[in-house]
Amino acid sequence: MDALQxxxxxKRFGDLTAVEALDLTVRDGEVFGFLGPNGAGKxxxxxxxxxxxxxxxxxxxxxxxxxxxxxxxVRERVGVLPEGFTxxxxxxxxxxVAYAADLKSVDADPDRLLxxxxxxxxxxxxxxxxxxxGMCQRLALACALVGDPDLLILDEPxxxxxxxxxxEMRDLIRAEVASGTTVFFSSHILSEVEAVxxxxxxxxxxxxxxxxxxxALRDExxxxxxVSLAVDAVPDSLDLASIDGVQSVExxxxxxxxxxxxxxxxxxxxxxxxxxxxVRDVVSEATSLESLFETYTGGERVESQASESGxxxxxxxxxxxxxx
Numbered sequence: 001m002d003a004l005q006x007x008x009x010x011k012r013f014g015d016l017t018a019v020e021a022l023d024l025t026v027r028d029g030e031v032f033g034f035l036g037p038n039g040a041g042k043x044x045x046x047x048x049x050x051x052x053x054x055x056x057x058x059x060x061x062x063x064x065x066x067x068x069x070x071x072x073x074v075r076e077r078v079g080v081l082p083e084g085f086t087x088x089x090x091x092x093x094x095x096x097v098a099y100a101a102d103l104k105s106v107d108a109d110p111d112r113l114l115x116x117x118x119x120x121x122x123x124x125x126x127x128x129x130x131x132x133x134g135m136c137q138r139l140a141l142a143c144a145l146v147g148d149p150d151l152l153i154l155d156e157p158x159x160x161x162x163x164x165x166x167x168e169m170r171d172l173i174r175a176e177v178a179s180g181t182t183v184f185f186s187s188h189i190l191s192e193v194e195a196v197x198x199x200x201x202x203x204x205x206x207x208x209x210x211x212x213x214x215x216a217l218r219d220e221x222x223x224x225x226x227v228s229l230a231v232d233a234v235p236d237s238l239d240l241a242s243i244d245g246v247q248s249v250e251x252x253x254x255x256x257x258x259x260x261x262x263x264x265x266x267x268x269x270x271x272x273x274x275x276x277x278x279v280r281d282v283v284s285e286a287t288s289l290e291s292l293f294e295t296y297t298g299g300e301r302v303e304s305q306a307s308e309s310g311x312x313x314x315x316x317x318x319x320x321x322x323x324x
């Protein structure tokens with residue numbers, strides 16, 4: 001069973017179509033990266049999957065439950081870390097986690113969960129109104145983990161975290177996946193997406209512009225990725241431009257650099273050069289996720305996710321509930 005499936009999912013707000021005919025599949029046990037420029041429809045999609053918004057047409061299932069008719073069952077099995085998590089100023093960190101457990105009607109050990117997310121013991125008994133952004137983010141993740149969810153929806157999970165915290169977040173995601181949890185990961189920090197995601201989907205103007213593994217998308221994208229070969233001497237005649245997928249060739253005194261659009265072209269370049277010259281070193285660079293994103297979005301920058309125009313923000317209570 002797929003963890004998440006949408007079929008022709010559409011959401012309109014008056015004349016505005018925020019999500020249009022979305023066909024999306026997230027496989028059980030994978031980390032799926034959900035990308036798109038600001039206003040692309042990501043927040044609307046997430047809120048619809050959680051049952052906070054009703055589809056205008058089409059359908060969606062989460063963990064086998066219909067999001068319209070079984071939204072409570074969905075939220076019982078899903079943990080949510082929303083963007084812009086809002087704390088209750090007077091509640092301690094421990095009380096936040098206990099409250100999230102009460103809302104989901106499950107038993108939870110707040111200290112065990114706060115240990116997992118790295119919130120220091122002395123902070124757990126302090127009012128969360130004095131927390132830093134990074135501490136609030138750790139608390140939000142602890143709330144999302146209440147009830148051992150089968151699916152984690154993480155919206156900008158690295159927001160406010162320092163490099164150590166971001167590394168701990170990656171480790172926690174990998175541990176969750178190893179235990180059988182599926183992760184739906186939306187972030188504007190593309191290096192984080194690249195580090196943890198098995199597949200990605202890129203949403204543009206409410207429509208899915210591309211989906212697949214990063215390797216597959218790199219092979220499809222129309223931008224070049226360089227491969228450079230250090231040689232003892234560049235041969236006088238070397239026909240690399242005729243290789244399918246070679247975009248350009250630059251010859252130096254002892255270096256050959258090719259821009260390629262297919263992974264297979266890199267292999268052919270190396271093979272052909274190695275046949276006629278002594279190759280001392282090979283440097284191969286993959287097309288960056290930033291380049292992929294710019295190609296599929298027409299050059300738009302990925303930005304921090306916010307509610308799309310016309311779509312209501314997720315209520316603070318839902319944020320604290322960690323996926324009620």
